[in-house]
Amino acid sequence: MSDNQLQLIPYARIHGEPVLELPLDLYIPPDALELVLENFQGPLDLLLYLIRKHNLDVLDIPMAELTRQYMGYIELMESNRMELAAEYLLMAAVLIEIKSRMLLPKVTKVSEDGIEDPRAELMRRLMEYEQMKLAAQALNEMPQAERDFEIVQVLIENTVQERLPQVSVDDLKQAWLGLLTRAKLNKHHTIRREQLSVREQMTHVLRCLKTGEYVAFENLFDLDDGLPKLVVTFIAVLELAKEFLVEIQQTETFGSIYVRTNRAINDE
């Protein structure tokens, strides 16, 4: 053994020969023992590996050496991986227990299943683990959605027929009712009965003036509307003027009257 190798802790001993080098598929630089252990899914995995790849007989492991190895692992791992260390420690203890029980004189305890082999429980666990390990590999090899195949999804353009909320007059009524209830509860604001037709005509007039251009006063009126409407329109124009929403101009007496929105004035 070279000095370099002496620094290594053997992974296991097979028939007295230390296993220092891991096979190629697991080779990790000698100073990275922790990484090697992280490549194993725990003591069962490591044990399984040694048994399957190196035909390691659990019984042939020299107990003193085994103990020394595991203590070495633990020293290395204690610093940062206490949980993992505990698991390896437990496994070492199990192995030592098995070995010691087998060294004891045979008592030939006959249970219902026959002669009890102290290794049976460990073997059962190892086999169960190995089965799941292989199952996991098989699962991983199955084609997985997104990773190995794509799901078809063709667009449905919901905009084709976008559903809009339907509103009825009754809904509007309910909305007002809600407002009124609140208004009654806090009387800060009183809701006046509006002269609806005047308000409507105010909107109408503002629409006519939307361009911002002067519009002849008479053009705001449609003579076919009948007298009541004409009056309402006239009141609407006065109301708009009162609220400084429109400006009414007459450059000369009995000349044409022009109306335009205040916005147009402000934009100038």
Added chain:
Amino acid sequence: MSEPIAPSTTNDDLPAPVAENEVCASSISIDLFDGKMDTRGFKLVLEAALLTSSEPLPASELKKLCDVSLDNAQLEILLEELAQDWQGRGVELTRVASGWRFRAKPQMQIYLDRLNPQKPPRYSRAVMETLAIIAYHQPVTRGDIEEIRGVAVSAQILKTLEARGWIDVIGTRDVPGKPELFASTKQLLDDLNLRSLAELPPLQEISALLEPETATVN
């Protein structure tokens, strides 16, 4: 019947195959496909890519699917053919601004809606109250609405109603900040099946609805 039917099995009940419904060998000869993939094979790949993509695929992307280099004209011919192959189906290959995509035909909508029935959406109370204030009180500024409702009116509410075509801006009030004046539109009257705003339920009538309950309180 339950056994999988071999592709070669002919079936007397089947009508003569309709040519337009399958992915056909192309009418153009692209002899670029030297053994690796023939034109028909490439069309199958194109089809699979377009069916699985959530986004429209531009020509530059689709060209990556081919083992040999295609020019835009060749690709276009194949895509047009593929679109042809899908004629008469419930799904169609369409060209949009950012590329090509499959989509369900609008006629399928009534069936597809059965799978995800949406309940008719409703406007929130805030939207309805805002609409009511604008309808009864027009022209009003956002500030007016807020004063009546007693809470802030989000821009989203006004945008919703504007997008619906029910309100619009008809001017600004000549006060600092020049707030916009909102009014209701003809569209609203049409949608409510009214001839004029005068046909809206009179406010007094609405108030009357409230009296019996609040009378005892006051």
Added chain:
Amino acid sequence: MSEPIAPSTTNDDLPAPVAENEVCASSISIDLFDGKMDTRGFKLVLEAALLTSSEPLPASELKKLCDVSLDNAQLEILLEELAQDWQGRGVELTRVASGWRFRAKPQMQIYLDRLNPQKPPRYSRAVMETLAIIAYHQPVTRGDIEEIRGVAVSAQILKTLEARGWIDVIGTRDVPGKPELFASTKQLLDDLNLRSLAELPPLQEISALLEPETATVN
């Protein structure tokens, strides 16, 4: 070689083209379709619904697409036919745990990957072993998993699988601490393109790790 290649050209990479690439009128006669929609029309609707759905569609949902009432056997025949119609395409209709859905064939992936180079990550051995134990031994507690694996199972592993929708908690075991019981989900089967847990790869027989006779004491 320069001529358009007939569909008979076989290609190892691609499914062999077959004639039945269209949606055919059905071989079964459902004379329930009284004028409104014929069998072929219904198959087009089925196809459009399956192509547009992001989730597999169960029979109960698919039946809603028909204007007349269908029984499961009739629906199944139509779906099997539809699957047949798609043979030889890059996309196939498959049946999974939660219903029917279209997917691109895995052979298409080498092409589709060109458009979408970033793939979901492969799960670590720890995650896959945990998943295998849950899938094959369900319902299991975290303790059960740790017992089999011989190491602690981090919460992160279980969270990863839950976030993927592959496992969920289906209850607690009635022992002190009431540990949660994990089981696999339909989503896992869907994502593996399986109909039931019985279709998971069978567990391998594990060869004995030591011969009983050699159990001699040294």
